Amino acid sequence: MNTTNSIAKLLITGGIILVITGIMLLFFSKKITITGLPCDIYVKKGNISFYFPITTCIVLSLLISIAVKFLSKK
Secondary structure: OHHHHHHHHHHHHHHHHHHHHHHHHHHHOOOOOOOOOOOOEEEEEOOEEEEEOHHHHHHHHHHHHHHHHHHHOO
């Protein structure tokens, strides 16, 4: 029963975070950009373009890791 409660709390918290993030992106999408950071890879040759946001992935991974550690402490 304890594991079920902790999973439920994690899902509810994750849902709340997603809703808040969605609302922020909806209203502040012109002002907030998380792409285009230094070291993001962008290659364009002719009609083909490739974009890999490596720095953005690292930053988001760190933020998610910190949030999970913060939320998992009792």
